[in-house]
Every structure is written in C-alpha cells, then in structure tokens.
Amino acid sequence: MRCRVRYTGRVFRRICLFAVLASALHASGVSGIWTGQLKEPDRDPQDLSFRFTEASGSVSGKMYGDNESTPLKDLKIEGDKITFTVTTELNGSVNKFTFSGVIRENEMELRRERESSSKGKDENPGPTLVLRRVA
Amino acid sequence: MRSARSVLLALFTAGIATASPAEGRAFLDKYCVSCHSGTKPAAGFNAREIAAPNAPDTDTYRWGRVLARVRANEMPPRSAPAPTVDEREKFVSWADGALHAEACSNGAVAGPIPIRRLNRDEYTATIRELLNVHQDAGHDLPADGAGGEGFDNAAEVLTLSPLLAEKYRDAAKRTLEFAIRDSRARARIGIAEPSRTLTPTAAARHVLDGFLPRAFRRPATDSEKQAFLALFQAAQREHLDFDHSVVFMLRGVLMSPRFLFLSVPPNPGAAARPLDDYALASRLSYFLWGSMPDEMLFDLASLGKLHEPEVLHEEIGRMLRSGKSMGFVESFTGQWLGTRNLGRDLTPDAKLFPKYASDAELRADIGFQPAVFFHTLLSTNAPITELLDSNWTILTKKLAALYGFDLKKLPKELDEQPKRIELPPHSHRGGVLGMSAVLAVSSYPYRTSPVLRGKWVLESILGAPPPPPPPDVPRLEEHADTQPATMRERLARHRADPACAGCHSRIDPIGFALENYDALGQWRTDDAGKPLDNTGILPDGASFAGPDELRALLMKRKDLFLRSFTSRMLGFALERGLTLKDRCAVDAILAQLSENGYKSQTLIEGIVMSPVFRYQAGSAK
Numbered sequence: 001m002r003c004r005v006r007y008t009g010r011v012f013r014r015i016c017l018f019a020v021l022a023s024a025l026h027a028s029g030v031s032g033i034w035t036g037q038l039k040e041p042d043r044d045p046q047d048l049s050f051r052f053t054e055a056s057g058s059v060s061g062k063m064y065g066d067n068e069s070t071p072l073k074d075l076k077i078e079g080d081k082i083t084f085t086v087t088t089e090l091n092g093s094v095n096k097f098t099f100s101g102v103i104r105e106n107e108m109e110l111r112r113e114r115e116s117s118s119k120g121k122d123e124n125p126g127p128t129l130v131l132r133r134v135a
Numbered sequence: 136m137r138s139a140r141s142v143l144l145a146l147f148t149a150g151i152a153t154a155s156p157a158e159g160r161a162f163l164d165k166y167c168v169s170c171h172s173g174t175k176p177a178a179g180f181n182a183r184e185i186a187a188p189n190a191p192d193t194d195t196y197r198w199g200r201v202l203a204r205v206r207a208n209e210m211p212p213r214s215a216p217a218p219t220v221d222e223r224e225k226f227v228s229w230a231d232g233a234l235h236a237e238a239c240s241n242g243a244v245a246g247p248i249p250i251r252r253l254n255r256d257e258y259t260a261t262i263r264e265l266l267n268v269h270q271d272a273g274h275d276l277p278a279d280g281a282g283g284e285g286f287d288n289a290a291e292v293l294t295l296s297p298l299l300a301e302k303y304r305d306a307a308k309r310t311l312e313f314a315i316r317d318s319r320a321r322a323r324i325g326i327a328e329p330s331r332t333l334t335p336t337a338a339a340r341h342v343l344d345g346f347l348p349r350a351f352r353r354p355a356t357d358s359e360k361q362a363f364l365a366l367f368q369a370a371q372r373e374h375l376d377f378d379h380s381v382v383f384m385l386r387g388v389l390m391s392p393r394f395l396f397l398s399v400p401p402n403p404g405a406a407a408r409p410l411d412d413y414a415l416a417s418r419l420s421y422f423l424w425g426s427m428p429d430e431m432l433f434d435l436a437s438l439g440k441l442h443e444p445e446v447l448h449e450e451i452g453r454m455l456r457s458g459k460s461m462g463f464v465e466s467f468t469g470q471w472l473g474t475r476n477l478g479r480d481l482t483p484d485a486k487l488f489p490k491y492a493s494d495a496e497l498r499a500d501i502g503f504q505p506a507v508f509f510h511t512l513l514s515t516n517a518p519i520t521e522l523l524d525s526n527w528t529i530l531t532k533k534l535a536a537l538y539g540f541d542l543k544k545l546p547k548e549l550d551e552q553p554k555r556i557e558l559p560p561h562s563h564r565g566g567v568l569g570m571s572a573v574l575a576v577s578s579y580p581y582r583t584s585p586v587l588r589g590k591w592v593l594e595s596i597l598g599a600p601p602p603p604p605p606p607d608v609p610r611l612e613e614h615a616d617t618q619p620a621t622m623r624e625r626l627a628r629h630r631a632d633p634a635c636a637g638c639h640s641r642i643d644p645i646g647f648a649l650e651n652y653d654a655l656g657q658w659r660t661d662d663a664g665k666p667l668d669n670t671g672i673l674p675d676g677a678s679f680a681g682p683d684e685l686r687a688l689l690m691k692r693k694d695l696f697l698r699s700f701t702s703r704m705l706g707f708a709l710e711r712g713l714t715l716k717d718r719c720a721v722d723a724i725l726a727q728l729s730e731n732g733y734k735s736q737t738l739i740e741g742i743v744m745s746p747v748f749r750y751q752a753g754s755a756k
Contacts, residue, residue, distance in 0.1 A: 035449060047453050049431055064431045134449050135440035
C-alpha cells in the first residue's frame with residue numbers, strides 16, 4: 001500500500017511538472033487570436049486580427065477579414081522572430097503584404113510591407129502594428 | 136420605461152413634484168375606490184386592498200397597469216371626477232418612484248430573453264454574410280412594426296404567421312437559386328463538387344459541415360445535419376442534379392427556426408446563468424451590426440473566451456470601428472429620431488421645397504446626416520451629450536448650402552462625401568436639433584408645427600411623451616382656415632381652451648424655440664410675413680429664445696436625456712421592452728456614464744457588460 005501511495009505521488013508530481021511545462025510552452029508560443037491597429041499617416045487606423053494555430057509541430061494561421069479570412073503563407077517562426085505573407089484581392093487588384101517582426105510573450109510587434117502586382121515592392125518602410133493576444 | 140413619462144415631463148417643466156405615501160393613498164381613495172372596491176370591483180382591481188407600490192408583496196404588474204392608465208388620462212373615466220394635472224403627476228411620481236426603489240433593492244438582475252424572428256433588415260444582412268450575395272434578399276418581406284422601446288427588433292412583434300413563413304420560403308428559394316450560379320457565393324457556401332472519391336452525399340455532408348454552424352450561429356449536432364442531409368437525398372431520388380439538390384437542402388436550412396429565430400436554450404434552474412459564448416456572440420452581433428457573428432466572434436466563442444471581460448472590451452471596440460456598425464447606427468437613429476419615416480410616411484411638399492423633391496443627392500445627404508453623426512460620435516468616443524449640442528456636425532456640399540453656410544469659410548473643402556466639420560460660432564447646427572431630417576419629420580409636409588416639434592423633443596429627447604389629446608378636439612388647421620394668423624397666434628387660441636392648456640403650455644414653448652427652422656430645417660427669421668417670435672416660457676418660469684437657448688436648457692437638464700437615451704439603447708440591445716427591474720441596470724449604466732464623462736463607448740460597454748445583457752434569468756418557480 002505504501003509503495004502504491006509513493007507511486008501515485010510520483011505520477012502526480014510528473015503530471016504537475018508536465019502541466020507547468022506545457023503551460024509555459026503555450027504562453028511563449030504563438031497559438032491564439034491576436035489583434036491590433038495598423039496606423040498610417042493621413043488614414044484611419046485599421047483593425048487587423050490574426051489567428052495562429054500550432055498542431056503537430058507546425059504553425060498555421062489566418063488573417064480575419066470583413067467577410068472571410070485569408071490564410072497566412074510562408075509562415076516562419078525562428079526564436080522570437082516571425083514572418084508571413086498575406087495576399088489579398090480587391091476588384092481584380094492583387095496585393096501581397098509581408099509581415100515581419102518579433103514576438104514578446106503576449107505582444108507581437110510587426111512591420112507590414114506591401115508588394116503590389118504592378119509596382120513591385122514599396123521602397124518606403126511600411127507601417128508598424130502591435131498585436132496583443134486576446135485569446 | 137414609459138411609466139416614467141409624466142414624471143419626466145414634470146421634472147423637465149416644473150421640478151420634482153411627488154406625492155407622499157399618504158397623498159398617494161388619498162388619491163386612490165378619492166378617485167378610484169368608488170368603482171374599484173367591494174365584492175365585485177371594476178376590472179377585478181380592488182384599490183382599497185392593493186399593497187403600497189414599495190411593499191415587498193406588492194403586485195407590480197397591477198401597479199404598472201394603474202400607472203399606465205392614470206398617466207394616459209384614461210383613468211378616472213371621463214364620467215367620474217378628474218384629478219388636476221398636478222394631482223395626477225404627483226401620484227404617478229410617487230407610485231413610480233416607490234416601484235423603482237422596490238425593484239432595485241437587489242441591483243441589476245438578468246431578465247427574460249424571449250425567442251424572436253430575425254426582422255427584415257437583419258434577415259437581409261444575415262443572408263448577405265452567410266451566402267456572400269449582394270442582393271436585397273428581404274426585398275419582398277413586409278416591413279416590421281415597432282415594439283418594446285420603439286424598435287423593429289423587439290421580440291414582442293417578431294412572430295411568424297403562416298403567410299409570412301411563405302414569404303421567407305420564397306425569399307430563400309430566390310436567393311439560393313441566384314447564389315448557386317455565383318462563384319463567390321458558391322465559395323462562401325462551401326460547395327464541394329462530387330468526384331470519384333467524393334460521393335454526392337458526402338459532398339452534401341461537407342457543405343452542411345461548414346454551412347450549418349454559421350446558419351444556426353452555433354455548432355450543429357449530427358442529428359441536425361442528418362435531417363438536412365435527408366432533404367438532399369430526397370431531392371436526389373427525384374432526379375434533381377447535384378446543385379439543385381443542394382439548393383433544396385439549404386432551403387430547408389434557411390426555413391429552419393434555428394436560422395430564422397434568435398433564441399437561447401431555456402434555463403431550467405432558479406438562478407440566473409451566463410449566456411453561453413455562442414449566444415453571446417449572436418447577441419453582440421445583432422446589437423452592434425444587425426447581422427450574424429463574423430468568423431472571429433465564432434472563433435472566440437469556440438475557444439470559450441468571448442465572455443471574458445477583457446475580450447468583450449476588445450470586441451466592442453472592434454465591432455464599433457467596423458463599417459458593419461453602420462447597420463446598427465442607421466437602424467437605431469432612424470427609429471429613435473423617427474427620421475426613417477422621411478421619404479416614406481412623410482415627404483416635404485414638392486411645391487414648397489422643390490430642391491428636396493428634385494435632388495436625390497440632397498435627399499440622401501439629409502437622410503444620412505443623423506446616422507453618420509452618431510457613427511462618428513461612437514467611433515471617436517465623444518460624449519453622448521453632443522447629441523444635444525455639439526461644436527461639430529456632418530456636412531456635404533449640398534447640406535452646407537441648404538443650411539446657408541458660406542462654403543469658403545468652412546474649415547474643410549466639401550464635396551459629396553459626408554465630412555465632420557467644426558462649426559463656426561452661432562451656426563445653430565450643433566447636435567441633432569439642427570438637422571434637416573429631424574426638423575422635417577417633426578413638421579407637416581407644408582409647414583412647421585410647434586406642437587409636433589415640442590412633442591418630438593419631449594418624446595425622443597426626454598423620453599416623456601405627453602398623453603394623447605382628449606377626444607373631440609378640433610385640428611389646428613380647422614381654426615387656421617377661418618382666420619389667417621401666425622402659428623403662435625393660432626396656438627395661443629388653442630391653449631385658451633383649458634382642456635388643452637395643461638399639456639400645451641409645456642409642449643408649445645419648446646416648439647416655438649425651433650420656429651427659426653422651416654419644415655425642411657432651413658433658417659428663417661419671419662413667419663407669414665411677420666418677424667418670427669421664437670421665445671418660450673415653461674410653466675416653471677424657465678424662459679428661452681431660439682434653438683441655441685433651448686439647447687442650453689436641455690443641456691442643463693441633461694440627466695433626463697441621458698436616462699431616456701440609455702433606456703432606449705438598452706431596449707434596442709435587449710430586443711424587447713424594458714421591465715421595471717431593467718431600470719436598475721439603467722441606473723448602473725448612468726452611474727458609469729457620469730464617471731466617464733458621458734463617453735459614448737461607455738454606454739455601449741455598460742450595456743454589454745450589464746447582467747441584463749450577458750445573463751439569462753432562471754425559469755423555475
């Protein structure tokens with residue numbers, strides 16, 4: 001019986017340790033819904049929201065839109081660095097945006113750079129936005 | 136909230152006049168017990184036996200009825216001795232205050248969430264989101280009437296008759312037949328094409344997996360999916376091709392009560408409980424967008440995070456900033472101010488106002504101004520009191536010309552797009568009272584009416600509509616035909632009748648102050664060839680001249696406006712008429728507003744965070 005109690009205690013401690021580690025991993029990971037406002041000169045701030053999902057060791061994501069979401073492409077996370085692209089189409093005009101920046105706990109600081117189909121990559125540095133994890 | 140009308144009217148015009156409990160009881164004894172007593176009291180109401188309105192065991196329903204009938208001059212009946220206006224108001228004030236105190240002894244509590252149909256506008260917006268079709272799916276549905284606090288989203292009026300069900304069936308059929316041919320709509324519906332590896336039934340199942348949770352605004356069960364899949368299979372047995380079988384299946388979905396009605400699962404317990412996150416998502420989206428939740432709201436609900444206060448706070452901000460909030464703003468302002476009727480039930484006379492009749496752009500600018508003003512107020516988190524008076528407004532080039540502005544002196548260049556403009560001093564255009572749409576709907580098509588405008592201010596701004604006129608009162612126009620005179624002279628004759636004076640001494644002065652605006656809201660300084668007299672004196676001696684002084688008076692008494700506006704907005708958000716207990720939530724929201732400088736987003740947040748919005752009352756006795 002004593003042996004069984006000791007065994008149960010060890011298992012419990014391991015479960016606790018695993019839970020703590022899993023929790024820490026989640027907190028430092030990217031999973032969740034993130035929102036922020038893109039601010040550009042002479043324009044109203046634009047709400048941008050993303051969802052990142054981690055499954056089986058890989059990360060995918062989407063950017064929410066007024067009507068439907070757009071998948072994130074070329075999503076890479078190295079250490080605290082993140083980059084991804086979003087391609088949108090409005091009235092036949094295709095725009096590719098590259099987001100890059102750093103992840104800090106529940107905040108993500110990103111710069112958005114625009115590459116239009118007709119003009120190529122914009123030479124000016126794009127606007128920045130700070131995303132906060134809301135869920 | 137309407138039980139407070141007379142009290143508010145009295146507060147606005149003459150300060151607080153409240154009967155003591157003894158005077159309240161004496162009123163009942165003097166005017167009610169002669170019929171409402173004995174073994175067979177009239178209408179089963181015994182005025183001798185009813186407990187005081189603030190007694191723990193009082194009959195609040197019965198008191199509500201008493202208040203409504205006394206307030207509306209329906210009781211005592213015309214054949215019985217009538218109380219004076221003061222007696223009546225003091226009695227209503229006492230009973231109303233006592234009921235309020237008793238109802239709020241435990242603070243704000245959850246109320247009922249009645250099941251209701253999507254109204255025409257909500258149906259149209261929901262179909263647009265669900266199918267990504269840009270057509271008016273509700274075009275052939277009849278307009279919905281107003282209920283509750285005066286809005287067409289009130290559960291009280293949103294029922295479904297067999298005839299209306301047929302209209303919804305036809306609308307669903309027509310819209311789906313369009314959608315199935317449209318590539319964007321097919322993508323939104325998630326049409327999967329059958330192939331060698333995907334049977335038609337599996338493809339239809341795939342459509343349902345994505346479509347049904349969005350249509351029902353919550354996860355769908357397997358048995359629900361199976362029921363609609365059976366429709367697809369029945370269509371296939373009738374040799375319909377795949378697309379038409381899918382249309383037949385989706386018609387069933389769009390005719391399902393789970394799509395057409397907003398409802399929450401019953402709460403069988405005695406205690407109130409929080410709404411589940413999916414129900415909360417729908418409540419939020421139909422309040423702030425007049426449409427179904429978007430993907431992010433659904434995701435937050437699926438993660439079980441939406442109810443968290445920080446998440447709700449973020450979502451309220453995001454939803455108000457979204458262009459979709461114009462749906463809410465247009466619906467609310469159009470019904471609150473009555474401006475929705477402009478061009479429908481009421482159109483300014485084409486001969487007197489040819490510019491209005493001939494210029495569609497001007498008509499649109501006039502119609503949009505109140506909604507764009509309120510949207511700007513909300514998105515900039517400006518104080519609610521700026522609806523009464525503001526140093527800015529929304530203008531287009533044509534509106535500015537209508538209002539007589541010198542375009543060169545305005546701080547921004549104007550075009551056909553509505554813009555926020557800081558107003559020059561003495562512009563007379565701050566707040567909603569200087570807007571053409573408001574001034575037109577509170578006029579007759581061919582002339583102004585101080586009575587209509589006074590009534591409009593009392594009703595829409597102060598939430599204290601005067602009681603209906605007594606029967607057999609001749610219309611003002613009948614006097615006018617016999618002897619030309621200014622409006623003020625004609626109304627003075629009207630007020631000379633003691634039966635009219637009680638209310639008109641309060642209504643007319645407010646309307647006189649707005650006489651500088653003609654029936655389309657253009658500025659003027661004379662009436663019938665005589666210099667215009669825009670002065671008014673209320674029964675309490677408060678005097679004012681012109682719209683600017685009226686605005687100043689309203690700002691001094693802004694608490695009445697804030698209570699009325701908060702009540703109307705809460706009724707809109709809860710999609711039903713307010714109960715006595717909901718007034719406790721109004722009290723709490725008003726306290727938050729006062730602490731936060733009356734910021735408009737505080738009002739929205741106060742409503743959403745209130746237990747009456749987020750919780751569901753228990754149903755067990």
